[in-house]
Amino acid sequence: MSSIWSDHRLAARLSRRISLCLLLLPLALTACSAEPGASASSTKSGVRPSPTPTIAPPVIYTAIGASDALGVGATDPATEGYVPRLIARLPKGSLALNVGVSGILLHDALQQELPEAIAFHPTLITVWLVGNDFRECTPLNQYAADLNTLLAQLAAKTRAKVFVADTPDMSLLPYFSQGLGMGGGTCVQGASTAQVRALALQWNSVIDPIIIQHGDVVVDLFHT
Numbered sequence: 722m723s724s725i726w727s728d729h730r731l732a733a734r735l736s737r738r739i740s741l742c743l744l745l746l747p748l749a750l751t752a753c754s755a756e757p758g759a760s761a762s763s764t765k766s767g768v769r770p771s772p773t774p775t776i777a778p779p780v781i782y783t784a785i786g787a788s789d790a791l792g793v794g795a796t797d798p799a800t801e802g803y804v805p806r807l808i809a810r811l812p813k814g815s816l817a818l819n820v821g822v823s824g825i826l827l828h829d830a831l832q833q834e835l836p837e838a839i840a841f842h843p844t845l846i847t848v849w850l851v852g853n854d855f856r857e858c859t860p861l862n863q864y865a866a867d868l869n870t871l872l873a874q875l876a877a878k879t880r881a882k883v884f885v886a887d888t889p890d891m892s893l894l895p896y897f898s899q900g901l902g903m904g905g906g907t908c909v910q911g912a913s914t915a916q917v918r919a920l921a922l923q924w925n926s927v928i929d930p931i932i933i934q935h936g937d938v939v940v941d942l943f944h945t
Contacts, residue, residue, distance in 0.1 A: 779812035783820060783843035783881070785834050785871075787853050790821025807847065818843070826854050827867045835871060839878045846875060849886040849940075855924060856896075858906025865927050872935040885932045887925045889942035892918035 784790045784804045792802025799805060808817045818841045820834040827850045838846065848871070854864050868885075875883055891897050892914035909917060925943055932939045 776814075778814050778816045780815040780845050781841065781843045781881075782808065782811060782815060782817040782845045782847075783838045783841050784818070784847050785830065785838050786819075786821040786847070786849045787825045787830075788821070788823040789849055789852060790819055790847075791823055803849075804847075816841075824853060825850070826857065826859060827851075827864060827871065828859075831867060831870060831874075835874055839874065843879055843881045846879070846881045846883045847886070847940075848872075848883065851886070851888050851924070851928070855888060855891060855921070856906065856909060858908035861924060861927055864924075865931060868928065868931050869935075872931065872937060876935055883935070883937040884940050885928075885937050886940040886942050887928045887932070888921045890918055891921045 784807075786804075790802070790804050792799065792805065800809075804817075804819050804821070808815075811817065818838070820837045822830070822833055825833065830850055850871075872883065872885070875881065897909065897912075897914065897917045908920065912920070921943060929939050929941075
């Protein structure tokens with residue numbers, strides 16, 4: 722199955738939007754980890770200083786996604802995909818895990834990616850699982866139910882800050898603008914660029930409220 726993600730600008734958008742929020746994380750984590758009241762006077766009074774506590778990684782990052790998370794379409798997937806770009810911007814000492822599976826649909830990711838992501842005990846999660854479902858014309862109500870399940874599980878079983886990317890303007894992608902959706906589901910086969918754009922907007926009208934409902938961050942790829 723070929724990838725629809727041949728436009729590197731989408732990866733750059735996702736990386737840029739999430740990175741803006743990441744810039745604040747090290748400051749917040751440092752403030753939370755500081756020990757109030759610790760000073761040199763404690764040693765002078767004969768009080769033995771407490772052992773230095775084990776310092777947790779500043780950020781524990783997990784990427785949930787499909788071929789986009791693996792950098793498919795990039796000249797150098799190991800460095801130019803949005804996941805390695807984000808990892809490069811994490812504070813020193815952070816941990817990262819990419820559970821992305823090329824070609825996967827959201828429903829399958831609930832079994833194949835979600836358990837591993839939760840087990841990593843992340844503090845930061847990115848989710849971008851829309852391209853394959855859009856192309857294959859997964860019923861929007863089914864996609865919405867699966868997205869709700871995914872985000873509910875992440876909220877219940879992790880303490881992570883979750884960033885979820887929505888649908889970009891699919892009509893701008895060469896896969897649709899040049900190939901007119903050939904090889905995809907019936908909803909995109911032979912569709913005009915205007916129809917593809919309208920469908921992407923329809924998807925976002927359902928996706929974005931679910932993300933907000935769970936208190937997660939919408940990464941708006943359509944308008945940025």
